[in-house]
Amino acid sequence: MGTKARNCTIIVGGMKIISLVLLALTTMILYGCGNSNSGADGADYIGNAWENGVWENDTRPNANNAASTLAGLSPIDHETAANIFMRIEAILDADGGELWGADLHGPIVFADAESRYAVANMADIGGEIFVPYGNLYVGRIPDDIRISSYNVEFGGRRWSMVSWGWVLNHLNEPQRLMLSILHKNFHAKQPYIFEGERSWYDTSYVEELDVRITLRLEINALLSALRAVAEGDRQETLESIRNALSIRAERHRNHPDFTAHDATFEVVEGTAVFTEVMLMFGTLEERINYLEMQMYEEPDLQMFGYNTGALYALLLYEIGVDWRAGFSWEADLSAIMREAAGLDEVILFNEIHLERYGYSAIRLAEEAWQIEMERLTQEAKDAFSGSLLFLYSRGEFNDWDLDVRLLYPEWFMPANYDLLDYGRDDVVWRPTDAFGNPNLTGTVFYGDFIYTGYFGELEVTGGHILLWHLMWRHSVPAHGVEVSGNIVRGDNWVLTLNEGFELRDVGGGHFGVGEV
Numbered sequence: 001m002g003t004k005a006r007n008c009t010i011i012v013g014g015m016k017i018i019s020l021v022l023l024a025l026t027t028m029i030l031y032g033c034g035n036s037n038s039g040a041d042g043a044d045y046i047g048n049a050w051e052n053g054v055w056e057n058d059t060r061p062n063a064n065n066a067a068s069t070l071a072g073l074s075p076i077d078h079e080t081a082a083n084i085f086m087r088i089e090a091i092l093d094a095d096g097g098e099l100w101g102a103d104l105h106g107p108i109v110f111a112d113a114e115s116r117y118a119v120a121n122m123a124d125i126g127g128e129i130f131v132p133y134g135n136l137y138v139g140r141i142p143d144d145i146r147i148s149s150y151n152v153e154f155g156g157r158r159w160s161m162v163s164w165g166w167v168l169n170h171l172n173e174p175q176r177l178m179l180s181i182l183h184k185n186f187h188a189k190q191p192y193i194f195e196g197e198r199s200w201y202d203t204s205y206v207e208e209l210d211v212r213i214t215l216r217l218e219i220n221a222l223l224s225a226l227r228a229v230a231e232g233d234r235q236e237t238l239e240s241i242r243n244a245l246s247i248r249a250e251r252h253r254n255h256p257d258f259t260a261h262d263a264t265f266e267v268v269e270g271t272a273v274f275t276e277v278m279l280m281f282g283t284l285e286e287r288i289n290y291l292e293m294q295m296y297e298e299p300d301l302q303m304f305g306y307n308t309g310a311l312y313a314l315l316l317y318e319i320g321v322d323w324r325a326g327f328s329w330e331a332d333l334s335a336i337m338r339e340a341a342g343l344d345e346v347i348l349f350n351e352i353h354l355e356r357y358g359y360s361a362i363r364l365a366e367e368a369w370q371i372e373m374e375r376l377t378q379e380a381k382d383a384f385s386g387s388l389l390f391l392y393s394r395g396e397f398n399d400w401d402l403d404v405r406l407l408y409p410e411w412f413m414p415a416n417y418d419l420l421d422y423g424r425d426d427v428v429w430r431p432t433d434a435f436g437n438p439n440l441t442g443t444v445f446y447g448d449f450i451y452t453g454y455f456g457e458l459e460v461t462g463g464h465i466l467l468w469h470l471m472w473r474h475s476v477p478a479h480g481v482e483v484s485g486n487i488v489r490g491d492n493w494v495l496t497l498n499e500g501f502e503l504r505d506v507g508g509g510h511f512g513v514g515e516v
Helices: 003-007 019-030 040-053 064-072 079-094 164-169 172-193 209-231 234-254 254-278 284-298 304-318 333-340 357-384
Strands: 110-111 117-120 129-134 134-141 149-155 159-165 389-390 396-408 442-451 457-467 475-477 483-484 487-490 494-495 500-507 510-515
Touching: 079 110, 079 134, 079 254, 079 389, 110 164, 110 172, 129 500, 149 172, 159 172, 172 254, 209 234, 209 357, 234 254, 234 333, 254 284, 254 304, 254 333, 284 304, 304 333, 333 483, 357 442, 357 457, 475 494, 494 500
Parallel strands: 110 159, 389 510
Antiparallel strands: 110 117, 117 134, 129 134, 149 159, 389 475, 396 442, 442 457, 457 475, 457 494, 483 487, 487 494, 500 510
16 A cells, blocks of 8 residues: 555646546545555444444554454545545655744544544554554544544644545545645644734624625735736736735724734634645746635635735745744734835725726625625524524534525524533523633525534535534524434425434424434
């Protein structure tokens, strides 16, 4: 396996997205250029192996018999995992710590949500979770760790965890797969590179029409500046930088409370996008094209900080500003840009030639979007005004096909639902964010998708689901619920319960799923 993998990990970086090339890359790189034993039935048997004591009875670092037994039943394709790990390692080796003045190699783990089986690129500290298996490390994610795609600390390390279900859904997009892992890997490294303390950020004002218009204009001005850099046009570069900062200043003049929030959002997510783009693509043209494509694929602007932050960071890099040394969580990339460009003053908004950045077209599109948002908001309010089905996730989302994303304020999250642990009446759910502040918001998704969890599988077709922030508790409208065995049907959804789970009435006309 090792030789085959090494021969096939030389082809990915910096390639343009062409369907036939991607298909070839998928086969050659991620599947190891040959047949592999994926353990197709592993998910059915891995749990039995653990229950029968194969794992619990022998977890020492040299427990090769246990590792081999479990690996043979693995729901994770080891050859594919090894090839991905080696490609990431090659990209980081090529950087050699140059981009951030720090080694960006870090622990990465692929985890299967159903079995909790995991494959890592290194051992945990102490070797209590993972054991060696060839050039990989295999084990079981502890029960108190949520399996999803995020950064998480356990076993003495800060891991970049990637759900194996997510990997499987993106094997035909190897470039996106690599970029996403590089993004998560940098998030895991940020606390060791950035100085100071990270702050939280609020982006709720993005629902305002003027905010959306100025964000679009600022993004277009930054793209114009980057294109001017590529063309060697210094005057156009400086003019577009000034215009971008002036447009931003107008937005913050009207919404001063969000100035610091925008800066934090850009530091947290924009630097991660900047890093993935710098590591993956070799030319400025490729980097601009990728960022531009990402922005136009995200119509609702909820993730604007990924884009504006990456644009400011890349522009600073391209004009030769050494902004990364001693970088802090409290930094403001736009302020660094303003100082680097020597701009003491900005231009009044009504004095900027906005049409060069598409003002009229942007305004028409955003006004139409605002009307559609109001319609969809009312539709979602109506959908969630009656009975709800509550689900608690220890699993993952997959098979995304989302038409729109909506954010809702406090009215959507009554804090007196006694629904924690599926209806225990001695617990009142009062959700908070990571800093202990009340977080009574959720996100409503509309579209077609499948939601898997330890309880079973929920398939939604042309319907709504509400994701309660930070609590990993989710809801769907539960009008006219029908139960037939382990199949529960509602409007626009079907819930297939795993053995040992049942639908429960949790009071107030609402339902939950609990263990029998």
